Amino acid sequence: METNTIVENSRTQMRRGVLEYSILLVLRSGDEYASSIIQKLKDVDIIVVEGTLYPLLIRLKNLGMLSYRWEESPQGPPRKYYMITDKGREQLSELDATWQELVKSVESIRNASLLPPAGDTSNF
Amino acid sequence: METNTIVENSRTQMRRGVLEYSILLVLRSGDEYASSIIQKLKDVDIIVVEGTLYPLLIRLKNLGMLSYRWEESPQGPPRKYYMITDKGREQLSELDATWQELVKSVESIRNASLLPPAGDTSNF
Protein backbone atom coordinates (compact mmCIF):
# COMPACT_ATOMS: atom_id res chain seq x y z
CA MET A 1 0.00 0.00 0.00
CA GLU A 2 1.91 2.95 -1.26
CA THR A 3 -1.22 5.07 -1.04
CA ASN A 4 -0.48 5.58 2.60
CA THR A 5 2.71 7.39 1.79
CA ILE A 6 0.71 10.58 1.45
CA VAL A 7 -0.96 10.21 4.80
CA GLU A 8 2.20 8.87 6.39
CA ASN A 9 4.06 11.91 5.17
CA SER A 10 1.50 14.28 6.59
CA ARG A 11 1.49 12.41 9.85
CA THR A 12 5.24 12.88 10.03
CA GLN A 13 4.86 16.59 9.48
CA MET A 14 2.33 16.85 12.27
CA ARG A 15 4.63 15.00 14.62
CA ARG A 16 7.49 17.28 13.72
CA GLY A 17 5.43 20.30 14.51
CA VAL A 18 5.02 19.32 18.13
CA LEU A 19 8.42 17.76 18.63
CA GLU A 20 10.08 20.59 20.47
CA TYR A 21 7.01 21.13 22.60
CA SER A 22 6.77 17.43 23.41
CA ILE A 23 10.35 17.23 24.55
CA LEU A 24 9.86 20.15 26.89
CA LEU A 25 6.71 18.52 28.23
CA VAL A 26 8.58 15.32 28.98
CA LEU A 27 11.28 17.25 30.78
CA ARG A 28 8.72 19.15 32.81
CA SER A 29 7.90 15.81 34.45
CA GLY A 30 11.48 15.23 35.46
CA ASP A 31 15.05 15.05 34.25
CA GLU A 32 15.77 12.55 31.51
CA TYR A 33 18.58 11.50 29.22
CA ALA A 34 18.25 11.11 25.48
CA SER A 35 17.29 7.45 25.24
CA SER A 36 14.67 7.75 27.91
CA ILE A 37 13.15 10.77 26.20
CA ILE A 38 12.97 8.81 22.98
CA GLN A 39 11.31 5.94 24.81
CA LYS A 40 8.74 8.13 26.55
CA LEU A 41 7.75 9.77 23.30
CA LYS A 42 7.63 6.46 21.54
CA ASP A 43 5.24 5.23 24.22
CA VAL A 44 2.75 7.84 23.08
CA ASP A 45 3.46 7.23 19.39
CA ILE A 46 5.63 10.25 18.78
CA ILE A 47 8.65 8.88 17.01
CA VAL A 48 12.02 10.56 17.40
CA VAL A 49 15.44 9.26 16.59
CA GLU A 50 18.84 10.06 17.99
CA GLY A 51 19.96 12.09 15.01
CA THR A 52 17.01 14.38 15.55
CA LEU A 53 17.00 14.54 19.30
CA TYR A 54 20.63 15.28 20.08
CA PRO A 55 20.90 18.40 17.96
CA LEU A 56 17.56 19.57 19.27
CA LEU A 57 18.59 19.16 22.89
CA ILE A 58 21.76 21.08 22.19
CA ARG A 59 19.78 23.83 20.52
CA LEU A 60 17.39 24.12 23.46
CA LYS A 61 20.31 24.18 25.84
CA ASN A 62 21.99 26.95 23.87
CA LEU A 63 18.77 28.91 24.02
CA GLY A 64 18.83 28.63 27.78
CA MET A 65 15.72 26.49 28.00
CA LEU A 66 17.57 23.41 29.23
CA SER A 67 20.66 22.56 31.19
CA TYR A 68 22.18 19.20 31.97
CA ARG A 69 24.27 17.19 34.39
CA TRP A 70 26.25 14.02 33.99
CA GLU A 71 25.18 11.00 35.92
CA GLU A 72 26.67 7.54 36.31
CA SER A 73 24.93 4.72 34.53
CA PRO A 74 24.45 1.30 36.14
CA GLN A 75 25.96 -0.08 32.97
CA GLY A 76 27.86 1.67 30.21
CA PRO A 77 29.04 5.24 29.81
CA PRO A 78 27.66 8.14 31.86
CA ARG A 79 24.37 9.73 30.91
CA LYS A 80 23.63 13.34 30.16
CA TYR A 81 20.50 14.18 32.09
CA TYR A 82 18.70 17.20 30.73
CA MET A 83 16.55 19.38 32.94
CA ILE A 84 14.34 22.32 32.20
CA THR A 85 15.43 25.75 33.38
CA ASP A 86 13.28 28.52 34.83
CA LYS A 87 13.37 30.27 31.50
CA GLY A 88 12.41 27.00 29.86
CA ARG A 89 9.40 26.71 32.14
CA GLU A 90 8.25 30.20 31.25
CA GLN A 91 8.52 29.55 27.56
CA LEU A 92 6.87 26.20 27.95
CA SER A 93 3.84 27.76 29.53
CA GLU A 94 3.56 30.00 26.48
CA LEU A 95 3.84 26.94 24.31
CA ASP A 96 1.01 25.38 26.27
CA ALA A 97 -1.14 28.31 25.21
CA THR A 98 0.09 28.09 21.65
CA TRP A 99 -0.77 24.43 21.49
CA GLN A 100 -4.26 24.99 22.79
CA GLU A 101 -4.84 27.76 20.29
CA LEU A 102 -3.69 25.53 17.49
CA VAL A 103 -6.04 22.78 18.56
CA LYS A 104 -8.86 25.29 18.64
CA SER A 105 -7.97 26.57 15.18
CA VAL A 106 -7.86 23.16 13.61
CA GLU A 107 -11.00 22.01 15.35
CA SER A 108 -12.89 25.02 14.10
CA ILE A 109 -12.14 24.39 10.43
CA ARG A 110 -12.57 20.70 11.03
CA ASN A 111 -16.03 21.15 12.46
CA ALA A 112 -16.98 23.53 9.69
CA SER A 113 -15.87 20.98 7.12
CA LEU A 114 -18.09 18.31 8.60
CA LEU A 115 -21.25 20.34 8.23
CA PRO A 116 -23.34 20.09 5.06
CA PRO A 117 -22.03 22.66 2.56
CA ALA A 118 -25.29 24.65 2.89
CA GLY A 119 -26.97 26.42 0.00
CA ASP A 120 -24.62 29.34 -0.37
CA THR A 121 -24.50 30.64 -3.88
CA SER A 122 -23.85 33.88 -2.06
CA ASN A 123 -20.10 34.28 -2.17
CA PHE A 124 -19.33 35.32 -5.73
CA MET B 1 11.28 41.20 23.04
CA GLU B 2 13.52 38.75 21.31
CA THR B 3 12.76 36.17 23.97
CA ASN B 4 9.60 35.35 22.09
CA THR B 5 11.56 34.28 19.08
CA ILE B 6 11.88 30.85 20.64
CA VAL B 7 8.18 30.48 21.23
CA GLU B 8 7.35 32.16 17.94
CA ASN B 9 9.57 29.70 16.16
CA SER B 10 7.92 26.73 17.80
CA ARG B 11 4.51 28.13 17.04
CA THR B 12 5.51 28.35 13.40
CA GLN B 13 6.60 24.74 13.42
CA MET B 14 3.30 23.64 14.90
CA ARG B 15 1.39 25.55 12.24
CA ARG B 16 3.49 23.99 9.52
CA GLY B 17 2.73 20.55 10.81
CA VAL B 18 -0.97 20.94 10.20
CA LEU B 19 -0.79 23.03 7.05
CA GLU B 20 -1.53 20.32 4.55
CA TYR B 21 -4.29 18.92 6.70
CA SER B 22 -5.82 22.37 7.18
CA ILE B 23 -5.92 23.06 3.47
CA LEU B 24 -7.72 19.81 2.84
CA LEU B 25 -10.17 20.64 5.61
CA VAL B 26 -10.96 23.98 4.04
CA LEU B 27 -11.54 22.34 0.69
CA ARG B 28 -13.81 19.75 2.22
CA SER B 29 -16.21 22.63 2.95
CA GLY B 30 -16.28 23.68 -0.68
CA ASP B 31 -14.17 24.69 -3.65
CA GLU B 32 -11.85 27.63 -3.16
CA TYR B 33 -9.11 29.49 -4.96
CA ALA B 34 -5.76 30.33 -3.47
CA SER B 35 -6.48 33.75 -1.99
CA SER B 36 -9.69 32.58 -0.38
CA ILE B 37 -7.91 29.62 1.18
CA ILE B 38 -5.32 31.96 2.60
CA GLN B 39 -8.05 34.19 3.99
CA LYS B 40 -10.00 31.34 5.56
CA LEU B 41 -6.91 30.02 7.29
CA LYS B 42 -5.91 33.48 8.39
CA ASP B 43 -9.33 33.85 9.99
CA VAL B 44 -8.47 31.00 12.34
CA ASP B 45 -4.90 32.24 12.89
CA ILE B 46 -3.18 29.80 10.62
CA ILE B 47 -0.88 31.92 8.51
CA VAL B 48 0.00 30.85 4.99
CA VAL B 49 1.49 32.86 2.18
CA GLU B 50 1.26 32.49 -1.56
CA GLY B 51 4.76 31.17 -2.00
CA THR B 52 3.87 28.32 0.33
CA LEU B 53 0.38 27.62 -0.85
CA TYR B 54 0.81 27.45 -4.61
CA PRO B 55 3.48 24.76 -4.62
CA LEU B 56 1.51 22.83 -2.02
CA LEU B 57 -1.69 22.90 -4.05
CA ILE B 58 0.22 21.71 -7.08
CA ARG B 59 1.74 18.92 -5.06
CA LEU B 60 -1.62 17.79 -3.75
CA LYS B 61 -3.05 17.94 -7.23
CA ASN B 62 -0.20 15.81 -8.58
CA LEU B 63 -0.88 13.30 -5.84
CA GLY B 64 -4.46 13.04 -7.02
CA MET B 65 -5.94 14.54 -3.88
CA LEU B 66 -7.15 17.70 -5.58
CA SER B 67 -8.31 18.81 -8.98
CA TYR B 68 -9.26 22.26 -10.23
CA ARG B 69 -11.33 24.24 -12.67
CA TRP B 70 -11.02 27.75 -14.01
CA GLU B 71 -13.70 30.21 -13.17
CA GLU B 72 -14.31 33.80 -14.23
CA SER B 73 -13.69 36.46 -11.65
CA PRO B 74 -16.00 39.46 -11.23
CA GLN B 75 -12.88 41.56 -11.50
CA GLY B 76 -9.41 40.59 -12.66
CA PRO B 77 -8.00 37.41 -14.14
CA PRO B 78 -9.74 34.03 -13.88
CA ARG B 79 -9.44 32.02 -10.69
CA LYS B 80 -8.27 28.50 -10.26
CA TYR B 81 -10.80 26.82 -8.01
CA TYR B 82 -9.44 23.74 -6.30
CA MET B 83 -11.69 20.92 -5.25
CA ILE B 84 -11.05 17.76 -3.29
CA THR B 85 -11.22 14.46 -5.15
CA ASP B 86 -12.67 11.16 -3.94
CA LYS B 87 -9.19 9.95 -3.24
CA GLY B 88 -8.53 13.17 -1.39
CA ARG B 89 -11.57 12.60 0.78
CA GLU B 90 -10.42 9.11 1.66
CA GLN B 91 -6.98 10.30 2.63
CA LEU B 92 -8.43 13.20 4.52
CA SER B 93 -10.49 10.92 6.68
CA GLU B 94 -7.29 9.11 7.58
CA LEU B 95 -5.74 12.44 8.42
CA ASP B 96 -8.68 13.17 10.68
CA ALA B 97 -7.77 10.07 12.63
CA THR B 98 -4.10 10.99 12.60
CA TRP B 99 -4.87 14.43 13.95
CA GLN B 100 -6.98 13.06 16.76
CA GLU B 101 -4.29 10.60 17.70
CA LEU B 102 -1.74 13.38 17.79
CA VAL B 103 -3.92 15.46 20.05
CA LYS B 104 -4.33 12.48 22.34
CA SER B 105 -0.59 11.88 22.39
CA VAL B 106 0.28 15.43 23.24
CA GLU B 107 -2.45 15.71 25.82
CA SER B 108 -1.24 12.60 27.56
CA ILE B 109 2.30 13.86 28.08
CA ARG B 110 0.94 17.29 28.79
CA ASN B 111 -1.30 16.01 31.56
CA ALA B 112 1.48 13.88 32.96
CA SER B 113 3.75 16.90 33.07
CA LEU B 114 1.25 18.89 35.08
CA LEU B 115 1.07 16.34 37.87
CA PRO B 116 3.43 16.59 40.82
CA PRO B 117 6.62 14.66 39.97
CA ALA B 118 5.78 12.01 42.61
CA GLY B 119 8.39 10.18 44.61
CA ASP B 120 9.66 7.81 41.99
CA THR B 121 13.22 6.78 42.62
CA SER B 122 12.02 3.59 41.01
CA ASN B 123 13.08 3.84 37.38
CA PHE B 124 16.81 3.13 37.47
Added chain:
DNA sequence: TTCGGTACTTTGTTATACAAGGTATTAAAA
Protein backbone atom coordinates in the same frame (compact mmCIF):
# COMPACT_ATOMS: atom_id res chain seq x y z
C1' DT C 1 42.35 -7.51 25.37
C1' DT C 2 38.56 -8.04 22.93
C1' DC C 3 33.77 -8.02 22.70
C1' DG C 4 28.92 -6.40 23.38
C1' DG C 5 26.11 -3.10 25.06
C1' DT C 6 25.11 1.58 25.87
C1' DA C 7 25.48 6.44 25.07
C1' DC C 8 26.71 10.66 22.86
C1' DT C 9 27.97 13.24 18.44
C1' DT C 10 28.54 14.60 13.62
C1' DT C 11 27.96 14.66 8.58
C1' DG C 12 25.46 14.68 4.32
C1' DT C 13 21.01 14.54 2.21
C1' DT C 14 16.45 15.83 1.53
C1' DA C 15 12.16 18.26 2.12
C1' DT C 16 9.75 22.33 2.94
C1' DA C 17 8.32 27.00 3.99
C1' DC C 18 8.97 31.46 2.85
C1' DA C 19 10.55 36.00 0.95
C1' DA C 20 10.89 38.24 -3.05
C1' DG C 21 10.32 38.97 -7.60
C1' DG C 22 8.02 37.87 -12.02
C1' DT C 23 4.16 37.13 -15.55
C1' DA C 24 -0.56 37.61 -17.01
C1' DT C 25 -5.39 39.28 -17.16
C1' DT C 26 -8.86 42.69 -16.66
C1' DA C 27 -11.27 47.08 -16.50
C1' DA C 28 -11.20 51.72 -16.02
C1' DA C 29 -8.81 56.13 -16.20
C1' DA C 30 -6.03 59.29 -18.78
Added chain:
DNA sequence: TTTTAATACCTTGTATAACAAAGTACCGAA
Protein backbone atom coordinates in the same frame (compact mmCIF):
# COMPACT_ATOMS: atom_id res chain seq x y z
C1' DT D 1 -5.13 53.59 -27.30
C1' DT D 2 -1.96 53.62 -23.75
C1' DT D 3 -1.34 53.56 -18.88
C1' DT D 4 -2.51 52.32 -14.39
C1' DA D 5 -4.20 49.58 -10.60
C1' DA D 6 -6.02 45.60 -8.89
C1' DT D 7 -6.10 40.83 -8.83
C1' DA D 8 -4.30 36.29 -9.55
C1' DC D 9 -1.05 32.75 -10.54
C1' DC D 10 3.82 30.99 -10.60
C1' DT D 11 8.93 30.49 -9.80
C1' DT D 12 13.51 30.95 -7.75
C1' DG D 13 16.79 31.16 -4.12
C1' DT D 14 17.65 30.62 0.75
C1' DA D 15 17.38 28.86 5.32
C1' DT D 16 15.97 25.52 8.53
C1' DA D 17 15.18 21.02 10.29
C1' DA D 18 14.67 16.06 10.43
C1' DC D 19 16.74 11.98 9.50
C1' DA D 20 19.81 8.13 8.05
C1' DA D 21 24.08 6.53 8.68
C1' DA D 22 28.42 6.33 10.37
C1' DG D 23 31.61 7.45 13.97
C1' DT D 24 33.64 7.96 18.77
C1' DA D 25 33.89 6.71 23.52
C1' DC D 26 33.00 4.39 27.76
C1' DC D 27 32.30 0.31 30.54
C1' DG D 28 32.20 -4.37 32.35
C1' DA D 29 32.55 -9.14 31.56
C1' DA D 30 34.28 -13.04 29.13
